[in-house]
Amino acid sequence: MFSAVVMQDVSFGYEAHAPIMQVKEFNIEKGKRVFLHGSSGSGKTTLLGLIAGVLLPQHGTCEVLGKELTHLSLSARDRHRGSEMGYIFQSFNLIPYLSVKENIELPCRVHAKRLKRIAAPTLGDEVRRIAERLDLHHYLDRGVTKLSTGQQQRVAIARAVIGRPRLVIADEPTSSLDSDRQEAFLQLLLEVCDEARATLIFVSHDRSLMSHFDERISIAEINQVRS
């Protein structure tokens, strides 16, 4: 299998009669780093939702990491996403009442496949290994709400890459950072995705980050519906 994502003849609307996205064909090769950009409201988050299987197209097919999402039940799609994908949100979506360590290890506690793929002998060792890599090892027992924004972003990276997901999706994770911090965040994310050998889809408005990616795709190139 050489493609991480294969979309064909996809049509999607939040209301079925009014499609906001129509994609004839869209492929992402395995292992690629893809930068996805487009104006506000052009459908970037919607496309990520279709790839993650949170949204289902009304027509067409969407194969992600070898599974045709339209053939899977809701729970099978949830399992596929949790086992094979790491997601970094703009607002991080960390669990506020859990510690740094508990947030990072969460995907491995919920999904056996992620736990099986850790590099260290135990989950505790793996959390420490990743935390050291991301300079979070001094805060492991701290509540995530007591961290700075930059530290919270690094927790979000750690949680997304633990247990080597095959696809990492990042939806505007750098939009609240100044440009030096954006670069540092991106470098770190690229390095840990490389280590995990994950395909990366990175959404941003900021075209200055484009040069770090193998492919740069404007949503207008693939979505036939004009916003």
Ligand SMILES: Nc1ncnc2c1ncn2[C@@H]1O[C@H](COP(=O)(O)OP(=O)(O)OP(=O)(O)O)[C@@H](O)[C@H]1O
């Ligand atoms: N839950 C929803 N229900 C109805 N319409 C929605 C919903 N979410 C998004 N839309 C609409 O779908 C279109 C695409 O939205 P989407 O969030 O995918 O764009 P985007 O490119 O990610 O935008 P931004 O850069 O502002 O985050 C917009 O017209 C938006 O208003």
